[in-house]
Amino acid sequence: MAQRPCFPDLTPAYRLVDAAAGAMCRSLGLPPDERDDLRQDLLVDLLTRLPSYDAARGEFGAFARVCIRHAATRLARKAKRDRAARHPSGLDDPLPGQEGVTVGAGISEGEGYSAWCGQPTDxxxxxxxxxxxxxxxxxxxxxxxxxxxxxxxxxxxxxxxxxxxxxxxxxxxxxxxxxxxxxxxxxxxx
Structure with missing residues (x-):
């Protein structure tokens, strides 16, 4: 009969994930409601890596910290890439070559803010x-x-x-x- 793997207690990981999600929201300027999504993504990443944890190589807390730190880095890079792709400039940024005119002022009324965010305006x-x-x-x-x-x-x-x-x-x-x-x-x- 095959022996089932013994997984460690995940209680310390919850605190680490919660702290990492809060830090990501603050550093990326994300709204507070994104914290739960980030927490869930970090936990899922940790759980997928859990079978590779070896208690003989070190304590679970260190393993969890490394996994969470790497996952947080990947999620932050992805969030920055997504933000850069959607919003190459802010509404308050000046238009190049036009003194005192902002990007927001240059958007026509027909397009509106939703068009600037990439939503259809048919x-x-x-x-x-x-x-x-x-x-x-x-x-x-x-x-x-x-x-x-x-x-x-x-x-x-x-x-x-x-x-x-x-x-x-x-x-x-x-x-x-x-x-x-x-x-x-x-x-x-x-």
Whole structure:
């Protein structure tokens, strides 16, 4: 029978990962909500390297520190590359050859900030979305609006679990709304 590997206690690694994620957020100027993603990436990297840990060669804390430091370096380089590819200059940077004019002032109103960030700015697609929303609003009953609002915050299962509306009725009303939207010419987004 093959012997299963014995993995060390990961408790010290959690503190190291948390500290590294916080330091990366501060040094890269990332928003605080990115900290959880960085923490998860660092932990996944450590867990993938865990089978190569050998207790005879050293303590687990040293192994974890080296793995986390290397993973943090790779993630920081990737974040800097991504930032450089998306935003070669800031909105407040001066335009070359034009005194007192910033990049932000040089972006046309039609393009807007989203175009500068690389998001699509198709005027025809925006018009079609607006028309679809108007058609969808006209197809909905006034009684369905509270259910739609509740479904934007909870799943049908969670809403039914709350006990205000039976789950079967929720699913039946969702089916009816989908049919009304389909009859109005509003198709599924996916």
């Amino acid at each position: 005027a025809v697609a925006a018009l079609e979305r607006r028309l679809d929303l108007e058609r969808a609003g006209a197809a909905m009953d006034a009684g369905d609006l509270p259910l739609c609002g509740a479904l934007s915050r909870q799943t049908p299962h969670e809403l039914g679990k709350g006990g205000t509306i039976p789950r079967a009725r929720i699913y039946r009303r969702i089916t009816e709304m989908r049919l009304r939207l389909l009859a109005a010419g509003v198709t599924s987004a996916a």
